[in-house]
Amino acid sequence: MDTSRRDFLKIGGLCALGLSSVEVAEAFAKSQASKYLTNPKAGAAKRWAMAIDVKKCWKAEKKECKDCILACDWAHNVPDIPVKRQEVKWLWNEKYENAFPDQESELEPVEVKEKPFLVLCNQCAHAPCVRVCPTQATFKNDQGITMMDMHRCIGCRYCMAACPYGARSFNWRDPRPYITKINPDYPTRDRGVVEKCDFCVERLAVGKIPACVEACKSKALIFGDLDDPNSDLRKALASRYSIRRKPELGTMPGVYYLM
Amino acid sequence: MKIYDGKYILIGLLVFGVLVTFPLWFDHGKAVAPADPSIKTPVIEAMMAKHCILPKDRMITEHMKLLNVWRTQVVRYGKTVYVAPGGEKYDMSLETECFRCHSNKAEFCDRCHNYAGLDKATDPYCFSCHVVPGEKNPGAGKVAMVHKESK
Ligand code: SF4
Numbered sequence: 001m002d003t004s005r006r007d008f009l010k011i012g013g014l015c016a017l018g019l020s021s022v023e024v025a026e027a028f029a030k031s032q033a034s035k036y037l038t039n040p041k042a043g044a045a046k047r048w049a050m051a052i053d054v055k056k057c058w059k060a061e062k063k064e065c066k067d068c069i070l071a072c073d074w075a076h077n078v079p080d081i082p083v084k085r086q087e088v089k090w091l092w093n094e095k096y097e098n099a100f101p102d103q104e105s106e107l108e109p110v111e112v113k114e115k116p117f118l119v120l121c122n123q124c125a126h127a128p129c130v131r132v133c134p135t136q137a138t139f140k141n142d143q144g145i146t147m148m149d150m151h152r153c154i155g156c157r158y159c160m161a162a163c164p165y166g167a168r169s170f171n172w173r174d175p176r177p178y179i180t181k182i183n184p185d186y187p188t189r190d191r192g193v194v195e196k197c198d199f200c201v202e203r204l205a206v207g208k209i210p211a212c213v214e215a216c217k218s219k220a221l222i223f224g225d226l227d228d229p230n231s232d233l234r235k236a237l238a239s240r241y242s243i244r245r246k247p248e249l250g251t252m253p254g255v256y257y258l259m
Numbered sequence: 260m261k262i263y264d265g266k267y268i269l270i271g272l273l274v275f276g277v278l279v280t281f282p283l284w285f286d287h288g289k290a291v292a293p294a295d296p297s298i299k300t301p302v303i304e305a306m307m308a309k310h311c312i313l314p315k316d317r318m319i320t321e322h323m324k325l326l327n328v329w330r331t332q333v334v335r336y337g338k339t340v341y342v343a344p345g346g347e348k349y350d351m352s353l354e355t356e357c358f359r360c361h362s363n364k365a366e367f368c369d370r371c372h373n374y375a376g377l378d379k380a381t382d383p384y385c386f387s388c389h390v391v392p393g394e395k396n397p398g399a400g401k402v403a404m405v406h407k408e409s410k
């Protein structure tokens with residue numbers, strides 16, 4: 001069959017039209033397909049961070065206050081495992097010498113030496129745990145939170161080795177039997193995954209503040225956007241001297257201690 | 260025609276044939292009770308027009324894919340609201356959305372999963388973390404034992 005140049009171009013043109021119509025159809029199908037939205041009430045921030053007013057906390061601590069820790073444990077089904085080296089912790093108390101080992105002068109006021117410091121994941125801007133995770137089960141979300149994707153975690157515990165704050169816990173056993181009362185709205189974990197504080201990302205997503213911040217009657221926990229100079233958090237940091245844990249490591253922790 | 264070692268070859272072929280067709284005739288003729296998942300829950304009963312997130316036949320074949328996409332959207336992208344093709348909005352959560360209607364795991368989820376031959380203790384393992392409505396803490400009694408163990 002002879003094909004004139006004219007016919008060839010015509011057929012070519014038709015073919016091109018046919019191909020592009022596939023794309024048009026696909027784009028149409030996409031516009032018809034389901035969509036995923038954020039909750040309109042969700043809190044927005046460039047970088048969520050926290051300041052802990054140590055003085056206020058100590059005042060309440062006299063009365064053995066543990067409201068924040070209890071609220072967190074309940075909200076996230078954190079098990080209470082009696083074997084010390086298998087403990088699972090999101091938010092807990094630590095002594096100064098353990099929380100700030102490089103800052104110690106040994107001549108601090110007795111109060112500083114003896115009183116507890118609340119510790120949790122620092123949601124580091126340069127999080128070493130995220131860099132080492134081979135499966136990207138731990139990753140930074142767009143609001144500065146170091147996230148855990150339990151479905152992806154293979155339990156290699158590289159992240160635990162990398163975290164300089166001991167903020168991560170491994171589930172050595174099925175945690176269910178060690179949860180006295182299960183919160184039905186939040187999953188538990190399975191044996192073999194790592195977990196830690198994630199600033200209550202599930203609460204932020206529906207416009208609530210973290211459970212610990214809400215639970216603290218002394219208003220010792222200040223939560224907000226570190227990138228917003230008008231946030232309560234930034235105002236608190238501008239008005240009081242604060243320290244962070246092991247800042248010399250360059251992890252840029254997002255948890256501040258107002259002294 | 261003569262087949263060398265014909266006896267062995269024919270016996271071998273016969274054995275091969277029986278083995279290969281084993282799955283076809285093994286269960287043949289046995290009646291298997293239908294899975295019969297139940298949607299009799301208070302919330303579904305109260306619905307004027309009963310409908311799920313997607314049409315029923317799609318939910319049957321695609322719910323696991325849907326859940327996987329939900330997981331990705333919620334955990335990795337912080338999206339929590341699903342807009343179904345019909346425009347209705349759903350909270351992308353097993354606990355607060357799926358179980359809100361399907362509060363009867365044993366008569367709903369399990370019946371089909373067991374029918375399909377999924378051993379519910381291992382696969383699907385969604386429920387080893389996601390809390391089933393009305394679930395009592397299965398092993399709360401074990402705690403006392405371990406307390407002793409560690410002392
Ligand atoms: S405190 Fe530890 S777990 Fe949290 S972001 Fe920093 S390195 Fe990762």
Ligand code: SF4
Nearest residue numbers: 133153154156157159
């Ligand atoms: S234990 Fe899990 S989160 Fe940690 S590094 Fe391994 S896969 Fe990543």
